[in-house]
Amino acid sequence: MLDLLLLLFLVVCAIAAVSLKDLLSVTIILGAYSLIMALVWTRLNAVDVAFTEASVGAGMTTLLAIAALTRTKRMEEGGTMGKKASAARRAFIFAAVILTAVMLIYGTMDMPDFEDPLAPMQTHVAPRYTAKSYEEAGVPNFVTAVLANYRGYDTLGETTVIFTSGISVILLLRRRKK
Secondary structure, eight states: OHHHHHHHHHHHHHHHHHHOOBHHHHHHHHHHHHHHHHHHHHHTTOHHHHHHIIIIIIIIHHHHHHHHHTTSOSBOOSOTTSTTSOHHHHHHHHHHHHHHHHHHHHHHTTSOOTTOTTSHIIIIIHHHHHHHHHHHHOOSOHHHHIIIIITHHHHHHHHHHHHHHHHHHHHHHSOOOO
């Protein structure tokens, strides 16, 4: 029941973010969306992803968006789906969204059931990490061993993306001398 309630909150936040014209309100709603996603990741026992979502998604991204709003207008003017958008364009966008949804649903049909003990992750990956993490990594904390050693390149890539986006925002928001 809680999972359905979280899903409902996510859908409401997404619809509100798309429909509002006040960009500050949209930023706050998207920050709430990220916090709800952090709860969803926690419910899925992916606390490392939940921590990243809460700190980067709800924290830093919201702060950077608010900082960007200090250099722009607060209210959106017009928009891509305003009165000027043709019926053909609206139909194309709707079809693209439906096609994406169908592909995502089709892609999840072959996934194993949630918490299936015979899933490939439970029979191949998890036992290896559990048995060999201390021996190979030399780190007593299992989660640290997985994040730093087994997923090191992934973590490096995520850090690079966050660093690059932060530098880009700083460069965009800096004050130019006239």
